[in-house]
Amino acid sequence: MLALIMAGGEGSRLGMGEKPLVNICGRPMVSYVIDAFLAADHEVVVVASHRTPFTKNWCRAQGLTIYDAKGLGYVEDINAAAADLEEEGKPLFTCVSDLPCLAVDIIADIEAAWRRSGLPACSTWVPHDLCLEHGCRTHYTEVINGVPACPAGINILTASREEGIPEEEVQVLLHDRRLAFNINTREELALVQRYLCGKHQG
Numbered sequence: 001m002l003a004l005i006m007a008g009g010e011g012s013r014l015g016m017g018e019k020p021l022v023n024i025c026g027r028p029m030v031s032y033v034i035d036a037f038l039a040a041d042h043e044v045v046v047v048a049s050h051r052t053p054f055t056k057n058w059c060r061a062q063g064l065t066i067y068d069a070k071g072l073g074y075v076e077d078i079n080a081a082a083a084d085l086e087e088e089g090k091p092l093f094t095c096v097s098d099l100p101c102l103a104v105d106i107i108a109d110i111e112a113a114w115r116r117s118g119l120p121a122c123s124t125w126v127p128h129d130l131c132l133e134h135g136c137r138t139h140y141t142e143v144i145n146g147v148p149a150c151p152a153g154i155n156i157l158t159a160s161r162e163e164g165i166p167e168e169e170v171q172v173l174l175h176d177r178r179l180a181f182n183i184n185t186r187e188e189l190a191l192v193q194r195y196l197c198g199k200h201q202g
Helices: 029-039 054-061 073-084 104-115 128-133 186-201
Strands: 002-006 042-047 065-068 090-095 121-127 141-142 147-158 170-171
Touching: 002 073, 002 104, 029 042, 029 104, 029 186, 042 054, 042 073, 054 065, 054 073, 065 147, 073 090, 104 121, 104 170, 121 128, 128 147
Parallel strands: 002 042, 002 090, 042 065, 121 170
Antiparallel strands: 090 147, 121 147, 141 147
């Protein structure tokens, strides 16, 4: 399945330049997301824009496929990339570039839940309490299966040429602390560095 890694935004809340390239344990943050999808045997395309020129350069140096979006917004860039890159009716993953703890088993669980549902789309959620427990701030919550939850930033949609028509989706709630580490502040970056760097050194 095609996996669009969204790396075209400014990342202004973090205030450290282009967020996909922020260093975590000696590696750009986006590399963790890319490696997880490649290890899960998905085809990766990095969706960048004029707002992230250094990210585009890094991707070229790694031999990665880049989609040059207009940088109009997260949803707008997803819609444009999906329409241009995938055949209508074909499913694809979309994922933020600031989810460095993403792993093959998480991707597999999401895909399995989506396939069981038989629906064209899937959104992934993590319990709000789990985010707070690990010191991560949240800016949006919704009640999923009776649990206040936050969007995890990884979804599945079905490519369509018709914009603005919402797809029926299954909402998958995963009680996995790795999905709580969605990096928007320096405090959250420090938390994930302690988690990942210690893990890699061990």
